[in-house]
Amino acid sequence: xxxxxxxxxxxxxxxxxxxxxxxxxxxxxxxxxxxxxxxxxxxxxxxxxxxxxxxxxxxxxxxxxxxxxxxxxxxxxxxxxxxxxxxxxxxxxxxxxxxxxxxxxxxxxxxxxxxxxxxxxxxxxxxxxxxxxxxxxxxxxxxxxxxxxxxxxxxxxxxxxxxxxxxxxxxxxxxxxxxxxxxxxxxxxxxxxxxxxxxxxxxxxxxxxxxxxxxxxxxxxxxxxxxxxx
Amino acid sequence: xxxxxxxxxxxxxxxxxxxxxxxxxxxxxxxxxxxxxxxxxxxxxxxxxxxxxxxxxxxxxxxxxxxxxxxxxxxxxxxxxxxxxxxxxxxxxxxxxxxxxxxxxxxxxxxxxxxxxxxxxxxxxxxxxxxxxxxxxxxxxxxxxxxxxxxxxxxxxxxxxxxxxxxxxxxxxxxxxxxxxxxxxxxxxxxxxxxxxxxxxxxxxxxxxxxxxxxxxxxxxxxxxxxxxx
Numbered sequence: 001x002x003x004x005x006x007x008x009x010x011x012x013x014x015x016x017x018x019x020x021x022x023x024x025x026x027x028x029x030x031x032x033x034x035x036x037x038x039x040x041x042x043x044x045x046x047x048x049x050x051x052x053x054x055x056x057x058x059x060x061x062x063x064x065x066x067x068x069x070x071x072x073x074x075x076x077x078x079x080x081x082x083x084x085x086x087x088x089x090x091x092x093x094x095x096x097x098x099x100x101x102x103x104x105x106x107x108x109x110x111x112x113x114x115x116x117x118x119x120x121x122x123x124x125x126x127x128x129x130x131x132x133x134x135x136x137x138x139x140x141x142x143x144x145x146x147x148x149x150x151x152x153x154x155x156x157x158x159x160x161x162x163x164x165x166x167x168x169x170x171x172x173x174x175x176x177x178x179x180x181x182x183x184x185x186x187x188x189x190x191x192x193x194x195x196x197x198x199x200x201x202x203x204x205x206x207x208x209x210x211x212x213x214x215x216x217x218x219x220x221x222x223x224x225x226x227x228x229x230x
Numbered sequence: 231x232x233x234x235x236x237x238x239x240x241x242x243x244x245x246x247x248x249x250x251x252x253x254x255x256x257x258x259x260x261x262x263x264x265x266x267x268x269x270x271x272x273x274x275x276x277x278x279x280x281x282x283x284x285x286x287x288x289x290x291x292x293x294x295x296x297x298x299x300x301x302x303x304x305x306x307x308x309x310x311x312x313x314x315x316x317x318x319x320x321x322x323x324x325x326x327x328x329x330x331x332x333x334x335x336x337x338x339x340x341x342x343x344x345x346x347x348x349x350x351x352x353x354x355x356x357x358x359x360x361x362x363x364x365x366x367x368x369x370x371x372x373x374x375x376x377x378x379x380x381x382x383x384x385x386x387x388x389x390x391x392x393x394x395x396x397x398x399x400x401x402x403x404x405x406x407x408x409x410x411x412x413x414x415x416x417x418x419x420x421x422x423x424x425x426x427x428x429x430x431x432x433x434x435x436x437x438x439x440x441x442x443x444x445x446x447x448x449x450x451x452x453x454x455x456x457x458x459x460x
Contacts, residue, residue: 152380213387
């Protein structure tokens with residue numbers, strides 16, 4: 001996959017996600033679903049004081065460790081929905097394209113509240129609810145093979161979708177936009193940004209990239225836990 | 231149209247919208263695109279002190295006036311994007327299914343900022359960006375006439391869509407979810423609720439209503455202008 005091989009530069013949504021990230025100088029961060037650790041290294045390279053990457057996959061973490069030389073980054077194998085950091089609170093909880101693998105958004109937020117610093121940010125990307133709704137995750141094509149449109153179905157039917165990609169079947173969880181935003185608000189988060197990224201100019205020559213103007217594929221959200229006041 | 235004839239009870243999204251409305255007791259409200267005045271009368275019936283309904287259509291306003299007997303409701307013909315209320319600020323600016331007829335959301339927000347009380351709410355419904363994107367606003371049917379799915383296309387191509395409904399062609403403006411939310415945030419609004427209403431139980435026996443679980447058709451947003459502090 002392009003994003004695994006090329007890292008951040010291979011991810012179409014990276015410029016839009018990067019624009020949401022804070023000044024990392026002196027900050028601490030947890031990366032939920034860190035994969036090969038690209039975002040952990042980015043945070044460390046930009047001044048983060050401490051970074052912990054969490055992933056369920058031992059294989060991913062082995063690769064992440066082999067790519068990482070900064071000693072302020074550590075990796076931990078764990079379930080994103082239940083991982084805890086007793087006695088620690090972080091300035092930023094980050095997650096890239098991982099939370100749609102969890103059955104409950106409410107559950108992971110309940111955990112994040114325990115280890116996110118009041119005043120801290122929770123910034124994440126997920127596959128867009130429009131993209132995950134039908135479970136098909138592919139265009140509808142005309143008889144001549146040209147893309148006609150993207151199908152939406154079962155939008156309010158939240159739950160698992162068995163998705164096959166490059167011969168592998170994975171279970172993703174479809175949630176509505178309402179669920180993402182209202183659950184954040186119910187947990188007391190302030191919404192700071194909600195962005196559906198468009199393909200960056202630099203990648204427009206890649207196959208199929210221009211079609212990404214026709215549907216939103218990803219959803220980026222930045223939210224802040226208020227400092228309890230006065 | 232069901233919603234014009236039956237009023238609020240005929241609008242599938244009404245229970246979800248109603249749940250976002252504040253206690254009206256003693257409050258002042260502007261209704262942008264008031265149509266027949268159903269929401270103006272609801273606010274007045276629930277204790278609002280003063281209600282002003284604005285609509286571009288003189289015909290709609292004639293009907294609204296004939297249906298209205300409360301003397302704390304007044305109607306004004308005007309362009310929703312540019313209407314002003316010099317020297318007045320309101321507790322609530324409300325708009326039901328009207329703002330997708332305006333070319334610029336940024337422009338109407340600039341105006342609303344002038345007449346919304348700091349600490350006041352802006353609550354509105356629009357057609358969902360997923361629903362307005364392709365311009366088709368109809369399902370894709372199978373050969374046997376059964377609904378197959380809903381089509382999305384041209385999502386990031388914001389602008390006018392010529393839509394024909396019951397033989398009349400109207401121009402609506404497609405905007406992305408990003409534009410609705412980021413424009414509110416850029417104007418300093420706090421997002422309080424973002425709801426994609428599902429069909430209410432009471433209307434499930436109406437033709438086609440069960441299919442409304444398959445796609446989001448409307449978007450309800452509640453936002454608040456912060457009280458400038460200290």
